Amino acid sequence: MKKAVFFDRDGVINVDHGYVGRISDFEFLDGVFMTLSAFRRLGYLLILTTNQSGIARGFYSEEDFLKLSEYMQSVLKEYDAAFDGIYYCPHHPNAQVLQYKKECNCRKPKPGMFLDAVAKFNIDVNQSAMIGDHAGDLIAAKAAGISRLFLVGNHIQTEKIKVPECICCSSVSECLKYF
Structure with missing residues (x-):
């Protein structure tokens, strides 16, 4: 069996400008290339x-998202930091685009994306x-059996209350010291 580090994207890998779906809106966070590469050298699969x-x-x-993912992967590949798997949920129960309007098992905080990757x-x-x-990121991971949970970013104060067993880090790079 293999070990993996699962990552959320917006706010963890890239700056969260709100609904980042186009290359022109995508900006990697500082330290991401080095951090992902370091996890790979430690023997972890990288799963988004x-x-x-x-x-x-x-x-x-969805095509915009896939183009952006392809761009992201091509940049990360230069640093030996590309994701081994990318899982995404395009659904929402209140969607304006009817084909995506549904309750699903893949939308975090449900564990579907994690369970698919694990399998x-x-x-x-x-x-x-x-x-x-x-x-929601951590709740979904925990529901899939992942117990090492790390919270990063601007929402630590309020989100920590919902998942008290997580470790808080100022950035994804800081999480490395726990591995």
Whole structure:
């Protein structure tokens, strides 16, 4: 079995400008290249799990998201930091785009994306971790059996109350010291 670090995207990998779905809006956070590469050298798979309700809300298309993901991967590949798997949820129960309007098991805080990745990559959840910037990220990971939970970003004060067993870090780079 393999070990993995799961990451949320907006606010963890890139600056969260709100509904980032186009390359022109995408900006990597400082230290991300070095951090992802370091996790890879430590033997971890890198898995991205991201809610993308901007698709359901009609702010950008699924094709826009896929183009952005391809761009992100091409940049990360230069640093040996590309994700081994990218899982995303385009759904929302109040979607404006009807094809994406539904309750699903993949939208965090539900664990569907994690469970899919665990099955596909034969991941040992006991040796794996999640780094997110909202309680929903960590709740979903915990529901999938991942117990090493890290909270980063601007929402630590309010989100820590919802997931008290998580470790708070100022950035994804700071999380490395716990591995």
